[in-house]
Amino acid sequence: MRSSRVKPLEVFEILLSAYGPQGWWPVDEDYHRKHGTDPREEIVIGAVITQNTSWRNVEKALENLKRHGVLSLKGVLETPEEELQDLLRPAGYYRLKTTRLKEVARFLNPVEKVRTVKREELLKVKGVGRETADVILLYAGDRLHFVVDAYTRRIVERVFGVRGGYEDLKAWFEESLPRDLYVYKEFHALLDEHAKRFCRKAPLCTGCPLSRVCTLPWRSGSPIGRP
Ligand code: SF4
Known part of the structure; x- marks a missing residue:
């Protein structure tokens, strides 16, 4: 060779x-300005729901979250399970992703944690594999x-x-x-x-x-x- x-x-x-x-990573700055939310939360949410699906499907789910004004970690935590499942449906595996997203939102709220959390700790959260963890650390946490x-x-x-x-x-x-x-x-x-x-x-x-x-x-x- x-x-x-x-x-x-x-x-x-x-x-x-x-x-x-x-x-990358694409975020809707206007949405976050209007809602007083942190764009890094959109990165965390996108990183979790992009598993095993195309980005086009992720965008549809993100649009649903935006339409309901819940594109934030707090929004995810406060949205009832079944309602969140409906919003995430376009991203596939929506029941599993709802459970995982809530776990991650609970762990990383407030989102400032992305700056300091240890990779090993993040990897212990259910549903966070290596790729998801590194997306969160790199794009939301500005970490190498x-x-x-x-x-x-x-x-x-x-x-x-x-x-x-x-x-x-x-x-x-x-x-x-x-x-x-x-x-x-x-x-x-x-x-x-x-x-x-x-x-x-x-x-x-x-x-x-x-x-x-x-x-x-x-x-x-x-x-x-x-x-
Ligand atoms: S398409 Fe892929 S395999 Fe082919 S030359 Fe480009 S990088 Fe290499």
């Missing part, structure tokens, strides 16, 4: 110049935790020829990247964008902005051939 000499930061720069800043999701794993394996479990890949990114919140936040979003545009399950290597540095098209036996 041709090993990649490219560094994660170079891949970040290529993707940033190809797609531009993604501005790299988020690894299925898209990231796919791209890292193809571009760098690197495989590993969640903690291995998280450490690999964190050791290679500058300790810069902007880079962490944008890179995760750019990897997701890249997985949707080119590095799909069946990759579209022709025209891919990373084809020059990616190992996959060069591997012997690669099903896709050289770009």
